[in-house]
Amino acid sequence: MTSTNGLEITVDGLEGGDSAVTVMLVGSLDTTTVEEAQKMLLEVLEKLEIGDITVDFSELTYISSAGLRVMLLLNKEATDKNIKLKLRDMRQSVREVFDMVGFTALFTVE
Amino acid sequence: MxxxxxxxxxxxxxxxxxxxxxxxxxxxxxxxxxxxxxxxxxxxxxxxxxxxxxxxxNYNNSKSASKIMQQALARMISSSEDYLTFVKIYASEISHEYGTEFSGDPIEYDYMSYSPETSSQTVENDRNTFRFLPTMFEEVKTNLPNTILQIAVTTENGVMFSDISLKGLHYDFRQRDFYVDVKNSQECKSSAPYIAYSTGKQVLSYSCPIYSDDEFMGVLAFDFLFDDLAKTIFQNDANLDNIFILSEDLSTIVPVMDDIESYDLFRSYDADIKKLLADAVKSPSVLQNVTIGNRYLEAAYVSMWKMPVLLVLEFEEHTGVASLVKNNMxxxxxxxxxxxxxxxxxxxxxxxxxxxxxxxxxxxxxxxxVNKLAQPVTDLVEKVRLIGEGILEQDFTNIDSNDEIAEIAKEVEKMANSLKEYIYNVEQKTSEEERVKAELTIAHRIQTSMVPERFVDETGRDISVSGVMRPAQQVGGDFYDYYFLDDKNFIITIGDVSGKGISAALFMALAMNFLKYEVAFLEKDESVAVAMSRVNERLAEGNDAAMFVTCFVAKVNIETGEVEYCNAGHNPPLKISADGEVTEISNNKKAEFPLAVLDNVTYTSETFTLDKGSGILLFTDGVTEAFNKEHEQYGISRLIEYLHNTFERTILNPGATINSLLSTIEEFADGETQSDDITALLFKRSRDAEVQWLRVLPVVEKFKPISRIISEDMLYNGFSEQSVSKAAIAFEELFVNVARYSGTDEILVEFFIQDDEYIIHIIDSGKEFNPITNETPDITSSVADRKIGGLGIFMAGNLLDEFSYAYKDGKNVTTLGVNRSE
The missing domain is CATH 1.10.287 (Helix Hairpins)
Structure with a gap:
């Protein structure tokens, strides 16, 4: 079921000082998990001076409007810092939510 | 004296x-x-x-292997040069040391070839000039044994002399490539392998020009068998287990080790080997390798005697120092x-x-x-040797002696006999064990297929039932069964045979089938107790093993809920009422014997009514007598408590309840071995409207457990993952909204199915608020000026098939609906 899980976030590439960072979201991005996610994602953004962030959606099973808001916030902050944000490998159900609210056009979705 | x-x-x-x-x-x-x-x-x-x-x-460092490959290649090249040098020397010897002064018999005509156009005078002249050749041929063969196939001198006049018979051959060898190449380049040449006309074998040829006072006289050529050459080069390499030299099309040229069949490799259907060879051909001079089991193969596509070949080396992998030491020891x-x-x-x-x-x-x-003494010893030694070789049938009666030898003979005979017996026993036991194991696996499958699988009454959704049987061993003595007797009567039954294992399983099969048969043939006015009595007669008759079976049978009228049951010594099932009360269904009239204990027993049945929204759990004592590490039993009180705490879900979904009950018991046992067969069956009558509800505090996080329960219920009722996902997102948005902003004391969530639509009501007593009037956000605006807010309600409206709001009796009621069909 879609909203039974919590959320795990792993960040790859930040420690090595790379300019390309990959963030992996595993589980469910909903009202209960969104606070943690927002904190972590903005932290990543803060540490990164230049380069780009790729968010791997392949293991994200559920996203609600709360989750969409975090992505929107992240996108705004990234644009301000001139950092490129890419979303990768969305599942069909998550993709449909993105499509429905027109976010697919706002983000670089791969 | x-x-x-x-x-x-x-x-x-x-x-x-x-x-x-x-x-x-x-x-x-x-x-x-x-x-x-x-x-x-x-x-x-x-x-x-x-x-x-x-x-x-070194090998494990995987460096020495490729080093061997390099050495092999180096050896190939240097040996090729060696042979060429050899021919060169002889060619120059023909030019200088041997000469026309040499006395001796000229070569015989059988060892010459020339074209019919050549004049006999010319032939005679050449034959005389090269009269030293027979002597030289002998010398060459002494210096280069084994590998040489043919030595030939072809003169500029078109005459060929050879060390092997050319009888009847009239061919002008000046036309051949080797001759033309050597003459034109005035250099020694080695040829690529070709098939020799004389032997049909693969041959490599080394040729050098012959001069007399700077005048070109002809060509000296040595032919070698490719096989022999390759073997000479590689056969002494102790590090290798095998070498194959393969041509480009992977047809073999030579396996170097004599005792290995060449087609071992290229006939191999092993995909890894095929890939190895293909990779090697694809990238010339690049070393490829592969490990297959304990074989380690290296391959490279290289030039060998001017011919492109695949050189494949094989090493038997050393599994480690320990095994190596062991092997040597x-x-x-x-x-x-x-x-x-x-x-x-x-x-x-x-x-x-x-x-x-x-x-x-x-x-x-x-x-x-005295020699009479020696004979029995010799006989005995021979017999002991034969016994040692495994020929245990020895006749000891002819050991003619009456001393210790005879005693030893007797002992040896005893030993041979015990060996025979021992070997026989071991063989018997092994095959017996294998057979029993295989049969038990089949028996397990048969038994598992005897009891019904998960069942849902698709037509009316009036009832629902789910059962599980988990034997402690491969097969067990428990069983359960359920089926419609007719349109309105449903039979549920459970049984537990005394003992475990195969004997119990056999008895279980018998009891289960007798019961099904007798219930099916009951007259209209006969109760299930009559069937029970008849089964008892059948089982008691000829029950030599004195086994018995406890059994509970109930016939449920699915319209009225009237339950008629008969309990033959089985532990009382549990009734779970719609309000969560859990009670034992005991025999009120009298306790009954288990089946097959006594014949001529008349069983009686009792009745009760099962309300809608209530259920019955049938189980065997394996459930309550599951032990943990502290030797505590799971026990009836824990079971009752578990059912009481989960009764809402129990009535919702018997399958899920049975599964989570099993997990609970497993958790309790905490790895302790299951000592008895565990069997349970849960039957429920559905609620009328099936309106289910949950009342929670207005806490945002509560959406999650409620969402989980609703999702489970939707899936159970056959709604698609997609519908479930839509409902979950919409529910989260609206619930969170109410929890955050309404100011209510509690939230009531009702959910039910209505005309193939799944309906969720979110009811709160907070301030009046209609979420639907909320304006639609502009989803086309760019990210920078996009406002965060209103998105959730917009999404809910998009996801739902029904989305409505009402304010009545001081309460906000938001209705969410998702259709079954998508």
């Missing part, structure tokens, strides 16, 4: 003394030799082990055994000869037939 007798005694004593001395000397020498050999062998093995460990370590022990055995044989032989001599002398002196 007479002097004659004394002399006989003296001769006997001295003979024996001499024989003993000789014997001692032989024994001493042999012991010395054995000791020496043991020391040598041990030392050799020790050194070898050391070397091999080093090699194994094994071989050491067998070496030592051989030494000891062979030396002992010599010793024994000399010993026997000495005995024979002593016996012969003794025979002449004392006329005693």
């Amino acid at each position: 007479t002097s004659f007798a004394k002399r006989i005694l003296m001769v006997t004593i001295s003979t024996i003394a001499v024989a003993l001395l000789a014997l001692s000397a032989v024994l001493f020498i042999n012991i010395f030799l054995i000791d020496q050999q043991i020391t040598d062998t041990t030392e050799t093995t020790s050194n070898r082990t050391e070397d091999e460990i080093l090699m194994s370590v 094994d071989s050491l022990s067998s070496d030592l055994q051989n030494i000891v055995e062979s030396r002992l044989f010599v010793t024994l032989f000399i010993f026997l000869v000495s005995i024979v001599i002593v016996v012969l002398v003794g025979f002449f002196i004392t006329r005693l037939r």
Whole structure:
């Protein structure tokens, strides 16, 4: 079921000082998990001076409007810092939510 | 004593003394030799082990293997040059040392070939000029044994001389490539392998020009068998287990090791080998490798004697230093055994000869037939040897002796017999165990398929039932069953045979089928107790094993909820009422015997009514008697408590409840071995409207458990993952909204199915608020000026098939609906 899980976030590439960072979201991005996610994602953004962030959606099973808001916030902050944000490998159900609210056009979705 | 007798005694004593001395000397020498050999062998093995460990370590670094490949290639190239040099020397010898002055018989005509156009005068001249050739051919063959196939000199006049018979051949070899190449380039050449006309074998040819005073006279050519060349180069490489040289199309040219069949490799259907070869051909000169089991193969596509070939080396992988040491120790022990055995044989032989001599002398002196003593020993030795080889059928009756030898013979015979018996037993036991294991696996499958699978009453959704049977061993003595007897009567039953394993399983199959049969043939007015009595008669009759089975059968009228049941000694099932009360269904009238205990028992049935939204759990004592590590039982009170706490879900979904009950028991047992068969069956009557509800505090996080329950219920009722996902997102948005902003004390969530639509009501007593009037956000605006907010409500409206709001009796009621069909 879609909203039974919590959320795990792993960040790859930040420690090595790379300019390309990959963030992996595993589980469910909903009202209960969104606070943690927002904190972590903005932290990543803060540490990164230049380069780009790729968010791997392949293991994200559920996203609600709360989750969409975090992505929107992240996108705004990234644009301000001139950092490129890419979303990768969305599942069909998550993709449909993105499509429905027109976010697919706002983000670089791969 | 007479002097004659004394002399006989003296001769006997001295003979024996001499024989003993000789014997001692032989024994001493042999012991010395054995000791020496043991020391040598041990030392050799020790050194070898050391070397091999080093090699194994290197090998494991996987560097030495490719080093061997490099060495192999280097050797190929240098040997090719060696042979060419060799031919060059002879070509120059023909030009200088041999000459027309050489006296001797010219070559025979059978060893010459020339075209019919060549004049006989020219032929004679050349034959005379090259009259030294037979002598030279002999010399070459002495210097280059084995590998050489043919030596030939072709003159500029078109005459060919050879060391092998060319009888009947009239061919002008000046037209051939080798001749033309060498003549034009004035250099020595080696050819790519080709098929020799004379032998049909793959041949490599090395050719050099012959000059006389700077005048080109012809070509000297040596032919070598490709096979022989390759073998000469590689066969002494101890590091390799095998080498294959393959042509480009992977047809083999030569396996270098004699005892290995070449097509081992290229006929291999092993995909890894095929890939190895293909990779090697694809990238010339690049080393490829692959490990398959304990085979390690390296391949490279290289130029070998000017011909592109695949060189494949094979190494047997060393599994490690430990196994290497073990192998060498094994071989050491067998070496030592051989030494000891062979030396002992010599010793024994000399010993026997000495005995024979002593016996012969003794025979002449004392006329005693001592040799009679030796024969049984020899016989016995032979028989023991045969026993050692595994031929256990030996006849010991002809060991003609009455002393210790006879006793030893008897013991040996006993030993052979026990060996025979032992081997027979081992063979029997092994095959027996295998057979029983296989049959138990099949039996397990058969038994599992005997009880019904998960069941949902698709037509009316009036009832729902789910069962599980988990034997402690492969097969068990528990069973459960459920089926419609007719349109409105549903049968549920459970049973537990005394004991476990195969005997219990057989009895279980019998009982289950008798019961099904007798219930099916009940008259309209007969109760299930009648069927129970009949089954008891059948089982009690001829029950020599004195087994019995406890059994509970109930017939449920799915319209009225009237339950008629009969309990033959089974533990009382539990009734779970719609309000969560859990009670035992006990026999009120009288306790009944288990089936098959006594014949002529009349069983009685009892009745109760099962309300809608209530359920019955049938189970065997394996459930309540599951033990944990502290030897505590799970127990009836824990079970009742569990059902009471989860009763809402129990009535919702029997399948999920049964599964989570099993997990709960497993958790309780905490790895302790299951000691008894665990069987349980849960039956429920559905609620009328099936309106389910949950009342929670207005806490945002509460959406999650409620969402989970609704999702489970939707999936159980056949809604698609997609519908479930839509409902979940919309529910989260609206619930969170209410929890955050309404100011209510609590939130009531109702959910139910109505005309194939799944409906969720979110009801709160907070301030009046209609979420639907909320304005639609502009989803086309760019990210920078996009406002965060209103998105959730917009999404809910988009996801839902029904989305409505009402304010009545001081309460906000938001209705969410998702259709079944998508």
